[in-house]
Amino acid sequence: MNCGDFADYVANLGTFKSRLALSIRPFIKTERLTYKELQERVYQTAHFLASKGVGSGDRIMIIATNSPEWMELFLGTQLIGAILVTVDAASSLATVLRFIEETQPKLVFRSRHLHPDLGHQVTTYAVDGLRALIDQYPRTAPDIAINGESPGLIVFTSGTTADPKGVVLTQNNLLANISGIRRTIDISADWRLLSVLPLSHMYELTGSLAVLSDGASIYYLSRVTPLAIATALREYRITTLLAIPQLLVLLLERIEHTVAEEHKAWLFNAASKIAGFMPFPMRRLLYGGVHSRLGGHLTLIVTGGAPIPIEVASAWENMGVRIVQGYGLTETSPILTVNGLKKRMLNSPGRPLFNVQLRIADNGEIQAKGPSVFGGYWHNPEATEAAFTADGWFKTGDVGRLKDGWLYIQGRLKFAIVLSSGLKVFPEDVELVASKNSVLDAVCVVGEPQADGESVLAVVTSNKSDEEVDKAIAEVNAHLESFQHIAKWRRWPNGDFPRTRLLKVDRRRVQEWANSSVSEVKTKTSSIVGKRDPLLDVIRLSLGKPNAEIGEADRLSDIGLDSLRRLTLIALTEEYLGISVAEQNVTPTTTISDLRKLLCEGSRTEVSRPLPTWPFKPWVRLVGNGLRETIIRALLRIWVKMDVEGQDNLQDLELPAIFIFNHTDDFDGPVIYQAIPHPIRKKLAVAAADDVLHKHRILALVIRLFYAGFNLSRSEPYMPSLEYISQIMDDGWSVVLSPEGSISTNGELQPFKSGVGLLAVELGVPVVPIKTIGLCGTLPLHAKWPKSHSHVKVRVGQPIKFGNDGSYDEVTEKLHQRMLML
Amino acid sequence: MIGVDLVNISEFEQQIHLGGKAFLKKAFATSELQDQRVHHLAGLWAAKEAVIKAAGAAPQKMTEIIIVFDSSGRPHGKFGPEEFEISIAHHGGYAISVACIVKE
Incomplete structure (x- = not known):
């Protein structure tokens, strides 16, 4: 398949006829779409959109969780030469309104439960109602001429506090990237991919498009929770996962925890010693217990978005699951480099795709050129100009080196700490060493401005005393080069660090906080995944208030949990904490500390035992x-x-x-x-x-x-x-x-x-x-x-x-x- | 005795989305989950709350209260040994229900 335009892409879908393309299970019955059905729906969607007056260059916005309809809308939009503006489902109303103002979409599609008040400003449709909307439209390709060079997608990077920039990607950008990925990675039609990351991010979108161009199957989750992921891995016998390192760390912890619970730790550790010498199929046999919990078919995990600690990658590889790392940015559609299935390195995000050129600038910055690199930001000529060098190479903002064709990344350029001596310290290097220290939960290293340079400041989250943290920092410094030593440390005041949607620490906000004298900080994102207080996180989730202040003596009715929300809370503790609590024990006068006691006494949620296949x-x-x-x-x-x-x-x-x-x-x-x-x-x-x-x-x-x-x-x-x-x-x-x-x-x-x-x-x-x-x-x-x-x-x-x-x-x-x- | 309850449908929808299947199974019996349109479920929830108020006693589990519809579509509530007459209405983004205990 060559990079034509999406008309060719959608036509190609039909060749897979009755193979399963997309699947989702809202309640009991699984909805399954074959390739032929998907193709027809896409054509119908295109006709529908055209009939609503959407034409070439017009924008359509989507704010929705992953589902087959999301894909249908994306492809349908491409077929009429329009542009899809993707907005993360977790965005606030303010963000959404801002994006609407900037891109002036003709139509907005949203998940039913998101932003119900949006309908006043702009024509809104519910994504799950798409089937009914497109029903009477023809199932054949629309007769509309489209051009691969025209923009097809706008994705905004960064949150509202930094100026979000709308990355504009053309159909060619995406198709070139898909082509590059397929050249390096052999995708098989037998793959069953579980879709966990949001489609509003390039990583998941391009990954899905690549997989669909080879006839494989994608499974969506109506709700992405740890329990749902664990169940889906087993039920759908998932072979492949697109993940971020944080998820892999979590899953690994869960596995190790279960192993310990079943008193099989000694077996597990013994196995890890010999696994490295065994061929992959044997490793999977060795770790049979683990694999059956993971569905028995998980053989490949692609990871990106952040570097993965080598111990984590090795642990997975030891269990017989291949870890393939990649690197890229939204502006590059996104993959720049990726490992291959056979030739893999655990400490490198891979080699450039065949149609990507990389070079390292004098200051160490990685720069890229190629058909999958974007052309510019939406209505932002200054930012666009600043993103490219004079000779047209895109500046990634990351620092690294190339060796024998393999890329090694050192860190983000703008967060590199420049000492008065002129030496550069990459926070990532220091954080890697610090992550091995058990006293420190998470560490974010930033530069603290001095008279003639910066010094190394570590911001930490930890529930240990100041003296213990002092000792820990000294311990960390002992493993660093002298110029990398942490000069000072401060405690992050408010729970877990603010994180981006893909769970990377929002370095910029930590830096802002560290450099200002204001000690109070409002955390925007509450991470369920953080090692902070999971009960409070779940309560905040059920209230929909990530910043709610909750005291131990607060009664549930005081903090706004009515009977409806209390029931939701119980459901959430089952799903996120794995503990079942009896309904009658959770009353309006139950306090937070009462709830904690209940959780200690509560029973483990019955996870469906994997039924033998x-x-x-x-x-x-x-x-x-x-x-x-x-x-x-x-x-x-x-x-x-x-x-x-x-x-x-x-x-x-x-x-x-x-x-x-x-x-x-x-x-x-x-x-x-x-x-x-x-x-x-x-x-x-x-x-x-x-x-x-x-x-x-x-x-x-x-x-x-x-x-x-x-x-x-x-x-x-x-x-x-x-x-x-x-x-x-x-x-x-x-x-x-x-x-x-x-x-x-x-x-x-x-x-x-x-x-x-x-x-x-x-x-x-x-x-x-x-x-x-x-x-x-x-x-x-x-x-x-x-x-x-x-x-x-x-x-x-x-x-x-x-x-x-x-x-x-x-x-x-x-x-x-x-x-x-x- | 009578009871009444008012439910904001889109807030209810948020709870369904948050709590998912686990929430639905705790709130409703299988027979009540036949019609999963949100406004309908919101009405059922309002009916259950109205029954609780009319009964003057809370159940251990919400699923102890069952709302059934007869062949003409009229709802009835059952909570333990007691029967309740129920009426449900939806309008303006809200569902409202009234329950009245049936005395012999």
Whole structure:
């Protein structure tokens, strides 16, 4: 694929036809878009936008969390030659209004829950309503001439306090970058990427576009929380992640924490010693426990945005996950350099892409040139001029060196501390050494102006005493060159450092604070990830006030938590802190310190145990099915004479389907199975009671092997099971389950659990009732061998499909009736 | 006894977005989550709060209060052994509900 324009790009999407392109799960049902569907939606979006009067060069703004619609809007905008202005979903209203003023968009698309009052100033649409909006428009390419040289994207860098500059990128800029990335990294159509970083940042956007140009699949999360990420990695069997170093550090800590909890630390440490010598597939085997928690398929993590500590990168590599680092800026679309899959260095962000030229200036600054380097800032000629050298090279503002083609970065030019001696100290170097000290939580090194230069000032966050920090600083200095020594240190007064959206410390603000005499500081961004007080962070999150002052004796009602917000708080402590607290204990008069006690006593949130996926592997099924068709069938013939009626009802059955049956006997599973025609049997999974599978391990193995069995919880919180069912059905598996939940002791049909109604309505698949008559007594509940040779009648009913407007309870009731009447 | 409650729909929407599935499962029973339009859920929440006020007692969990709609679309509340007549309305970005205990 050469860099034409996005019309070519979108046309190319169609070649992947029915491969999965994008997926998101808002509640239970997963929305899956194939490439063909994505292409059609993009065309429809383009027609829709054009019909609203959006033309070449017009701006459309989007302020939304990641979703398939985001991508559809981006590509649709390109197809009509318009410009998409991307705004981070976490932006304040003031920021958004400012960007609207600067770019004068014709339309604004937003996530439903963001900035509802925006509609007064400008025409606004909800992003999740896009499907309905584009519905009647044609699914074919619009007949609009576009030019690859024209701008397609405006992304603002920096927050509101510094002057945000709108980076203007053309279609060619992006396509050239994608082309460069694909030359260095071999993207496979089998990749399953989890989208965690916001699409409003170039890193995620270009990464996604590159992956989509090769037919791989991207999974979105409707909410990005630690729990959601952990669950998604497992459920979607993610192979690839685009991450920032902070996320990798966090995940690693979580893994190490879990290992310690399970008292496997010694095993983990032993493994780390030998892993380095082993080939990658063996490493993954060695760390099997870790990998199954990560989904079992995670083999590649691309990281950028900030340098990654070598120990962290090595730890991941040791576990068999490749770490590929890259470097670039928004202004360069963004990738300038990246490691390859095979040729990787852990201490370098890689080599320049084939179409990127890099040079190092006299002052050490890295400068770049090439088709993916931007042309200028939006309506800001002075900033644009300042960004380039006289001979047209872009000034990155980073200092580094090139060795044998590999780039090594030392630090940011403007934050380099120039001593009176003329020597330069890079804060990054000092911070790297300081990060190894456990007394200091986080360190930000800035220059303190002196008479004839600057001196090295360390701003620290730590919950230790001043004396201990003094000692720590001395310790750090012992590991630095003499000119790098920290001359003075100060304590950051307010929780964690202010951080940028991608969680880098906002150095500029720390510097401002350090250089002014004002000691009070307002932190704009509250980092959930910071090592400060997670409970207060969660409370601030639930209040929507990142700066709220909260005292230990404050009652929840005092700080503004009404009954609604208290419930949200409980949900958040489950998701972010992993602790479940009982609702009735959280009242208006509960104080913060009471809450802390509750958290200590609270129970760990039940993280869905990773359900085994091996029963669904093709070769397992081959063996299992083979054994079942021969051995089990033979056994069945001996003990049971089956008389099956109604199989022709299944002739036109749309698969996958749910088969429900009446549970009268332990042995009825195999009987039902045999009653279902062979073509369907090949991809048929059986739901077995959770508690039974856990108690009888051997039986569980048999059920899984022969019948592709999976756990179904019998008690009320069976949502995880339902989501699991939804997922395997997405993969095309039909499911057999017994809605009664337990064996009927007297042979009569018991009431159905409501989950079956939910599944029928939400998944929209046909349900087939199957009734066995006369099976009761062959293998009663606790006997080991079948008792008598029985004659069993099996009636297969008519498949019934329910619309998605039925009530779950009504549907459950209808199915019950159907079964009774069979 | 009667009870009433008023809910700001967009604030409610924020809570749903913040608390996600965990929040929804704590606030509503599965049958109540059939219709997930925000204004509808906001109305259900208002109804539950109204029931609490009418009952004069708080539940241990919000899911102890169930709101069901009969075939004509009329809502009824159930909290423990007691039944409640309910009325819900939406307007101007707010959902409001009134609950009245049904005495034999």
